[in-house]
Amino acid sequence: xxxxxxxxxxxxxxxxxxxxxxxxxxxxxxxxxxxxxxxxxxxxxxxxxxxxxxxxxxxxxxxxxxxxxxxxxxxxxxxxxxxxxxxxxxxxxxxxxxxxxxxxxxxxxxxxxxxxxxxxxxxxxxxxxxxxxxxxxxxxxxxxxxxxxxxxxxxxxxxxxxxxxxxxxxxxxxxxxxxxxxxxxxxxxxxxxxxxxxxxxxxxxxxxxxxxxxxxxxxxxxxxxxxxxxxxxxxxxxxxxxxxxxxxxxxxxxxxxxxxxxxxxxxxxxxxxxxxxxxxxxxxxxxxxxxxxxxxxxxxxxxxxxxxxxxxxxxxxxxxxxxxxxxxxxxxxxxxxxxxxxxxxxxxxxxxxxxxxxxxxxxxxxxxxxxxxxxxxxxxxxxxxxxxxxxxxxxxxxxxxxxxxxxxxxxxxxxxxxxxxxxxxxxxxxxxxxxxxxxxxxxxxxxxxxxxxxxxxxxxxxxxxxxxxxxxxxxxxxxxxxxxxxxxxxxxxxxxxxxxxxxxxxxxxxxxxxxxxxxxxxxxxxxxxxxxxxxxxxxxxxxxxxxxxxxxxxxxxxxxxxxxxxxxxxxxxxxxxxxxxxxxxxxxxxxxxxxxxxxxxxxxxxxxxxxxxxxxxxxxxxxxxxxxxxxxxxxxxxxxxxxxxxxxxxxxxxxxxxxxxxxxxxxxxxxxxxxxxxxxxxxxxxxxxxxxxxxxxxxxxxxxxxxxxxxxxxxxxxxxxxxxxxxxxxxxxxxxxx
Ligand code: GLC
Numbered sequence: 202x203x204x205x206x207x208x209x210x211x212x213x214x215x216x217x218x219x220x221x222x223x224x225x226x227x228x229x230x231x232x233x234x235x236x237x238x239x240x241x242x243x244x245x246x247x248x249x250x251x252x253x254x255x256x257x258x259x260x261x262x263x264x265x266x267x268x269x270x271x272x273x274x275x276x277x278x279x280x281x282x283x284x285x286x287x288x289x290x291x292x293x294x295x296x297x298x299x300x301x302x303x304x305x306x307x308x309x310x311x312x313x314x315x316x317x318x319x320x321x322x323x324x325x326x327x328x329x330x331x332x333x334x335x336x337x338x339x340x341x342x343x344x345x346x347x348x349x350x351x352x353x354x355x356x357x358x359x360x361x362x363x364x365x366x367x368x369x370x371x372x373x374x375x376x377x378x379x380x381x382x383x384x385x386x387x388x389x390x391x392x393x394x395x396x397x398x399x400x401x402x403x404x405x406x407x408x409x410x411x412x413x414x415x416x417x418x419x420x421x422x423x424x425x426x427x428x429x430x431x432x433x434x435x436x437x438x439x440x441x442x443x444x445x446x447x448x449x450x451x452x453x454x455x456x457x458x459x460x461x462x463x464x465x466x467x468x469x470x471x472x473x474x475x476x477x478x479x480x481x482x483x484x485x486x487x488x489x490x491x492x493x494x495x496x497x498x499x500x501x502x503x504x505x506x507x508x509x510x511x512x513x514x515x516x517x518x519x520x521x522x523x524x525x526x527x528x529x530x531x532x533x534x535x536x537x538x539x540x541x542x543x544x545x546x547x548x549x550x551x552x553x554x555x556x557x558x559x560x561x562x563x564x565x566x567x568x569x570x571x572x573x574x575x576x577x578x579x580x581x582x583x584x585x586x587x588x589x590x591x592x593x594x595x596x597x598x599x600x601x602x603x604x605x606x607x608x609x610x611x612x613x614x615x616x617x618x619x620x621x622x623x624x625x626x627x628x629x630x631x632x633x634x635x636x637x638x639x640x641x642x643x644x645x646x647x648x649x650x651x652x653x654x655x656x657x658x659x660x661x662x663x664x665x666x667x668x669x670x671x672x673x674x675x676x677x678x679x680x681x682x683x684x685x686x687x688x689x690x691x692x693x694x695x696x697x698x699x700x701x702x703x704x705x706x707x708x709x710x711x712x713x714x715x716x717x718x719x720x721x722x723x724x725x726x727x728x729x730x731x732x733x734x735x736x737x738x739x740x741x742x743x744x745x746x747x748x749x750x751x752x753x754x755x756x757x758x759x760x761x762x763x764x765x766x767x768x769x770x771x772x773x774x775x776x777x778x779x780x781x782x783x784x785x786x787x788x789x790x791x792x793x794x795x796x797x798x799x800x801x802x803x804x805x806x807x808x809x810x811x812x813x814x815x816x817x818x819x820x821x822x823x824x825x826x827x828x829x830x831x832x833x834x835x836x837x838x839x840x841x842x843x844x845x846x847x848x849x850x851x852x853x854x855x856x857x858x859x860x861x862x863x864x865x866x867x868x869x870x871x872x873x874x875x876x877x878x879x880x881x882x883x884x885x886x887x888x889x890x891x892x893x894x895x896x897x898x899x900x901x902x903x904x905x906x907x908x909x910x911x912x913x914x915x916x917x918x919x920x921x922x923x924x925x926x927x928x929x930x931x932x933x934x935x936x937x938x939x
Pocket of ligand 1: 274292293347394395473474598
């Protein structure tokens, strides 16, 4: 949060009548809709409206905060007399965040970043991570978690890509659904977000995304659709941006036509914090204004009461919104889930974060099998990356203060992210983990500030391990694809000094690597979370066989991107008097964002343009080798694919065989994958069926998915541009309801 003017604190309403969260409530019915209707009938208008708006307790003076309620992202009053619990929400997808240390000293288990989770390609593991963070949210007294960010990675410079799940709608939607299902297994409502096309940070609250409906439906909206189908989130969070000139949170096409009429979503829609601009949002399909203090008006409270009194808004509009919220609370058992606040087993939870980090590490290069490093190694030089302090985490609302706290925090200087976009280092220092993994080696550390000193240390070591960082934060985007200042020079000096150098990247995005050919090996660890240090060391020592696969394309440069210049990045910076509140640049000049790729995001764009990226979507190496065989494809209403994977090497490992389809005249699309863990020599048969929405296009005129009859080529591949076996089959024509 920005430092709000004192006047805001003074005007904040009286503390909510807080219900002690340890109370238990009447049993919720098997039929949440019936119970919601029964309870609604007994509510006063004021009680109904209380459900429709939330505020940030962190902006309310301590003395005025409701008793016993954990301070987090938002607070919505309950109705004690009817057993309706308050909604106490926390961020976010990577764990229970503690923005700007609002709960002084509070820590939580930090999952690795969204891109690391996506790089596991393992819905089961991502679900387990969601279950774990949801359990910590509940243990801290929260019953709503703002987890489930699924915006597609369209531009590798976007500041929040580290929170999200990659560039492909099937992969991202599947993993988002798994994470949400995990969170909600704790009787905590999860929130798929930011609906929709909030795919960059520059001008996030003033830009309008201009895209035809079919392209939206086949990309970003498909990721949400799949995430909602698989995760059944209790809530959707509408985003800051406009779509076609209408703010997402007052956009009837998004919130009513798509979300409810087409997809049958039965939960409720909450706004992002500072994303509501009118009372019309209620009629458009918004049910709850969150973070109301940072909007211009309390649209769904004071403004709504006035409009109801004046007959400008029908009472039924309030009932509809209140009913959606109530039925969600009942459907997820928030009224019967008993006492919140309990002890947390950080050791057990940490093991889950460690496994996710291990499975998310992607090995990009290892041409001379420099990795794994032999236990007999004499001297290791560990260089840069604050490896002696901890691992890097991304800034903004999703940032988790890890168990043990941050050991180093650097503010982001200037721009909309200055309010809260901190560089935080914590978790197990990689240096400590490397020393523990190589107990007989002499391990020296050089901080990398001086490339010459670093080169000297590398030269006199058997192996050099040099870290490269690229920070990322909510509320701002990156201006290029390079590592942070000085990192390339450092890595170039080290890899030039010793060819037996391993580069370990801690980044929030895809990056360019001018030194790549000099590196003896390259690992992408992303923002690796609580036990990222151990995960990195385990891969370096061969205790873990890397199995991560890129969930995003690594381009060779911005010239390969659909928008070489990021939309809005060439606009003048916000003027000094701009009200930049909570990272929401509310007054930046409105501008339009056009995505030339349409629904061909990421690898599809590279395929369509016949461009060769530095490293392709789905790419990743292993310490063993896998072979594919016996591919068969059956056509008809959909594609049924069967094949065998064999571990042809000498060590156990996991592979992610991917299946892409190419339809006449279309870019290739991922239609399936499976993560298979195999012992040496073991063979596994995999079968999968394509989601038919991926076999056609969205026909806007008929408001249907249209699958034309025709020949489909199927590739069984190691990555988006490395097919191993191909086959073909004919698909019959079909139309599918959205
Ligand atoms: C933010 C983010 C959203 C977060 C919310 C509450 O600005 O866009 O992801 O959940 O505010 O912190």
